Amino acid sequence: MDVQTVGSAAAAAFGGPAVAVAGGVSLLFLKSFLSQGGGGGGNPNHLASVPVVPGLPVFGNLLQLKEKKPYKTFTKWAETYGPIYSIKTGATSMVVINSNDLAKEAFVTKFDSISTRNLSKALKLLSADKSMVAVSDYDDFHKTLKRNILTSFLGPTALKQHRLHRDAFSDNLSNQLYNLASNSHREAVNLRKIFQSQLLTLALKQTFGRDIESIYVTDLGTTLTRDEVFQVLVIDPIMGAIDVDWRDFFPYLSWIPNAEFETKIEQMCIRREAVMKALFQQHKKRIDSGEHLNSFIDYLLAEAQPLTEKQLLMSLWEPIIETADTTMVTTEWAMYELARNPEKQARLYDEVQSVCGSEKITEEKLCKMPYLLAVFHETLRKHSPVPLIPLRHVHENIEIGGYHVPSGTELAINIYGCNMEREVWDDPEEWKPERFVAENEQIDLHSTMAFGGGKRVCAGAMQAMLIACASIGRMVHEFEWRLKDDTGDDINTLALTTQKLNPMLAVIKPRN
Numbered sequence: 001m002d003v004q005t006v007g008s009a010a011a012a013a014f015g016g017p018a019v020a021v022a023g024g025v026s027l028l029f030l031k032s033f034l035s036q037g038g039g040g041g042g043n044p045n046h047l048a049s050v051p052v053v054p055g056l057p058v059f060g061n062l063l064q065l066k067e068k069k070p071y072k073t074f075t076k077w078a079e080t081y082g083p084i085y086s087i088k089t090g091a092t093s094m095v096v097i098n099s100n101d102l103a104k105e106a107f108v109t110k111f112d113s114i115s116t117r118n119l120s121k122a123l124k125l126l127s128a129d130k131s132m133v134a135v136s137d138y139d140d141f142h143k144t145l146k147r148n149i150l151t152s153f154l155g156p157t158a159l160k161q162h163r164l165h166r167d168a169f170s171d172n173l174s175n176q177l178y179n180l181a182s183n184s185h186r187e188a189v190n191l192r193k194i195f196q197s198q199l200l201t202l203a204l205k206q207t208f209g210r211d212i213e214s215i216y217v218t219d220l221g222t223t224l225t226r227d228e229v230f231q232v233l234v235i236d237p238i239m240g241a242i243d244v245d246w247r248d249f250f251p252y253l254s255w256i257p258n259a260e261f262e263t264k265i266e267q268m269c270i271r272r273e274a275v276m277k278a279l280f281q282q283h284k285k286r287i288d289s290g291e292h293l294n295s296f297i298d299y300l301l302a303e304a305q306p307l308t309e310k311q312l313l314m315s316l317w318e319p320i321i322e323t324a325d326t327t328m329v330t331t332e333w334a335m336y337e338l339a340r341n342p343e344k345q346a347r348l349y350d351e352v353q354s355v356c357g358s359e360k361i362t363e364e365k366l367c368k369m370p371y372l373l374a375v376f377h378e379t380l381r382k383h384s385p386v387p388l389i390p391l392r393h394v395h396e397n398i399e400i401g402g403y404h405v406p407s408g409t410e411l412a413i414n415i416y417g418c419n420m421e422r423e424v425w426d427d428p429e430e431w432k433p434e435r436f437v438a439e440n441e442q443i444d445l446h447s448t449m450a451f452g453g454g455k456r457v458c459a460g461a462m463q464a465m466l467i468a469c470a471s472i473g474r475m476v477h478e479f480e481w482r483l484k485d486d487t488g489d490d491i492n493t494l495a496l497t498t499q500k501l502n503p504m505l506a507v508i509k510p511r512n
């Protein structure tokens with residue numbers, strides 16, 4: 001969805017082009033630029049500087065990040081250098097935060113000094129130059145986009161209006177699982193495939209009022225199947241968002257062309273725009289003919305402040321990609337943990353059974369099931385789908401944790417590191433929903449840092465919670481889950497979020 005992962009980027013940037021080009025440029029030239037990096041303005045209060053992780057000339061710490069899971073490397077470094085330290089990614093100075101208290105300080109108290117972002121070249125293209133709620137700067141345009149998405153898609157009233165779509169999602173999921181369980185002769189079920197496809201249905205219904213089977217895309221001169229639409233609207237942009245242009249790390253070399261990279265991302269944008277235009281035109285015709293549905297496009301065309309065509313298409317695309325990924329990642333990890341921990345699965349089943357009996361689970365009943373909510377939060381803690389907050393740009397000198405952080409620095413908030421902090425969580429590597437179960441206490445939706453914090457906290461947290469919890473509860477209530485093979489805590493380092501590398505394959509048995 002919405003992350004500029006330093007690490008995958010770093011990993012890919014070590015390759016030939018970066019080294020070759022950097023080698024060809026005189027060291028003196030580089031030095032003069034490096035000395036300007038990330039250090040605007042003075043330090044009038046004479047605060048201590050942030051501890052530095054030693055790196056190499058020119059590349060800084062890039063080569064140490066090549067294992068492609070930067071949030072894990074950052075967490076390991078915190079054991080040596082403390083919860084806040086600075087690194088260099090090429091020419092850029094970056095301060096990394098790995099603790100809950102410091103993250104809260106940055107998200108809330110220091111927000112005004114870190115309210116903008118310098119996007120990577122890929123994200124700049126894919127977000128049509130920040131035309132998305134998730135990556136725009138905190139300005140009037142951001143507020144307009146956010147108001148739109150909250151009013152018609154993600155806010156409490158909108159969530160109530162979209163309830164029938166979520167109920168249909170849950171019924172379809174259950175029906176497909178029953179079909180597979182009865183037909184498969186005990187073959188393993190790939191939950192991700194079904195869940196992702198149902199999330200696309202949900203996103204299209206919320207955005208346009210209807211699902212699709214296929215669509216003729218005039219600008220591409222062809223008809224695309226539903227799977228192809230998913231590829232163009234979700235998978236390609238997710239892969240593109242973490243694609244690396246080595247010039248991101250060496251901005252002073254931006255004058256050197258990198259046509260192959262730009263063409264690849266531009267092609268993705270052209271295809272995405274073509275599909276979004278086709279969907280838009282189909283539904284504009286519907287609306288013009290007088291047929292109105294409760295959908296985001298109906299709201300944007302009738303009630304919202306006018307947007308340009310490009311802004312409209314981006315506004316309609318954003319919740320599709322956001323709905324389709326992180327909720328699936330969380331649910332798959334939760335079901336994986338439950339399938340490999342039969343006694344915890346049994347405890348959850350007993351809870352759902354005692355609340356729902358022979359009836360199916362509904363959203364109203366979720367608050368009566370503390371263990372189910374604990375499963376959700378513990379999964380978000382251990383497997384935070386967005387392990388690093390998209391980088392924030394420090395645009396004026398600030399103090400964080402008593403240290404001086406100069407203007408011009410990039411700030412990385414390591415959510416994974418916060419959720420693994422030993423001072424806050426016992427045995428943080430263990431998946432233990434019990435840690436969130438307390439007598440007579442409601443669990444705060446933001447009890448982990450998984451949704452970020454402050455003014456830019458995730459706008460879709462409530463939708464994600466409703467879908468994931470209702471699905472997990474229903475799947476465990478109706479089926480017994482067992483792993484076919486335990487593939488371990490494997491993570492796909494090429495994806496934008498921490499999705500499992502190998503989809504969970506489970507053998508399921510209806511309980512009745």
Ligand code: HEM
Pocket residue numbers: 002133134135146149154319322323326327330384385386389390450451452453455456457458459460461463464
């Ligand atoms: C488990 C699921 C999810 C997780 C863990 C998650 C996590 C996050 C995180 C970490 C941020 C960044 C906060 C920041 O920049 O400080 C974010 C922002 C955002 N998310 Fe989510 N997200 C999830 C689901 C969703 C869903 C389902 C939607 C919409 C359909 C959504 C929409 C957004 C939006 C619009 C923003 C930008 C908010 C702003 O900048 O004001 N998210 N999310």
